[in-house]
Amino acid sequence: MRPAGLAVSAALLLLFSAAVLLSAAVPAAMAKHQTGHDEEEEEFGYSPDAENGPARWGEIKPEWAACGKGKMQSPIDLSSSRVSLARSLGHLNHSYRPAQATIVNSGHDVMVRFDGDAGSVSIDGTAYRLQQLHWHWPAEHTVDGRRYDMELHMVHQSAHNKTAVVAVHYQIGAHDAFLHKLEPYLAMIAGQKDREENVGVVDPMGARGRASVYYRYIGSLTAPPCSEGVIWTILKRVRTVSKHQLQLLRKAVNNEMDNARPSQEMNNRDVSIFRPYGQNKN
Template sequence: MKGENYMSIAFLLISILFYSTLTTALDEPEFGYNEKSPNGPRHWGDVKEEWALCKTGDMQSPIDLSNNRVEVIPKLRALKMSYKPQHATLLNRGHDVAINWEGDAGSIVINGTHFFLQQSHWHWPSEHTINGRRYALELHMVHVGPQPDGTNKTAVVTLLYKYGSSDPFISELAKYIIEEDGEKSLGVIDPSEIKMGGNLYYRYIGSLTAPPCTEGVIWTINKKVSSVSRGQVKLLKHAVLKRYAKRNARPLQPLNQREVQLFVRPQGKE
């Protein structure tokens, strides 16, 4: 019982911190994705002092996941995912379309630490590439977890999409995405409906891909590529096209000697 109380308190504290810092920072209107704009990706670090890492950081994201850089770790501890239905809100943040879960929507476990799901959002085209190939869409599932030193760390689980058949999860949200900008209640949404699939995952330490470009983020990218229809990508794109460029993907960042690991999730296990 004490363990359950601890987890509930930890989730509450993490949610408060996440929405008062991370989400607020990502909602800032001062940055954009147009390379020719003075507030484009190359200039993010100059726009605000607290965004300096966007310019000076040496562990920035996204990166290219190249085979000749990947270290295969057959015994790397697998990613454990345990999600559950929870009330959620669809948010048009100007630079993307996001889902905010309003309560405990479950968590992932990385190296024994629970990271609680807070939010999901999309980038088009993909921010990460595999062997130089850029995909049509990229989903980020953002989690936050407590650390022994009292701080919180962010872990992002990523799914890449290529053009093909429609994605069922986006189809479920389509009627809300086409409505006006702002916030819309979705009712209860089950994150486990986002089908990851596959048993191969990339893992590396990077940063947020939007200001303030905070480093120390644990990235886990599913090697198996899902599919999305052109109409679905167009739907997401048009939702923010009024104020931003046709794309909301940050350019690739230098690897800077970082390790990129590849691990296998045993079949039938989370």
């Protein structure tokens, strides 16, 4: 047995230590609750100078090696000097339909995930079913060196797990009707990583629009693991988004963060453009 005085002192020391640990833990827990983010560094980021920035993605994990060593990486610059007209591509054949959806704050972007059958796009006779859509700001693909304010990616997958992405560019202007319907949910997920909210039925045609002229090339995912063999379709017609809507998207993830990967090397890839007969613009 130890003397009573020593026992009391030991008990008080334990209580003091517990109080110190608790006082340190509470602010951290509150910060995580308020921001939705752990204090730990993200697996990958977009800051060019960071150790987990785009130039280092291929070094972070072995399965992300394509980010650094791939020869068919995206995004690229859609330069007029390398684009060839290919009417044989034909009109973009899609059969989208309204479906139940969930909006998700991934921590890097805002995603609308389709939980029901939202339809598909047909490319070379293969159906690619729409899985989700998300936004990047500023735009990732550039057109003759011009970078627009935002880019939408509609991500599709075939029965054999091949990926096709339809992209839409935006510039600041009038508000976007599709995003307008999502604005209340953007506020609900703001600053809370992995937060999900059911948004009911969403019609993907509102995001796709009705543009008929498009660019086509083979590239990759624009975020890790940067898998290659992705069929890219970038619509030529540029839509508008309001400053307020773009701010809502940025605030939902991180108000100061851009989430666009820099342009990648062409490596002699072909880029085609489809334009219907008699149509010179969009």
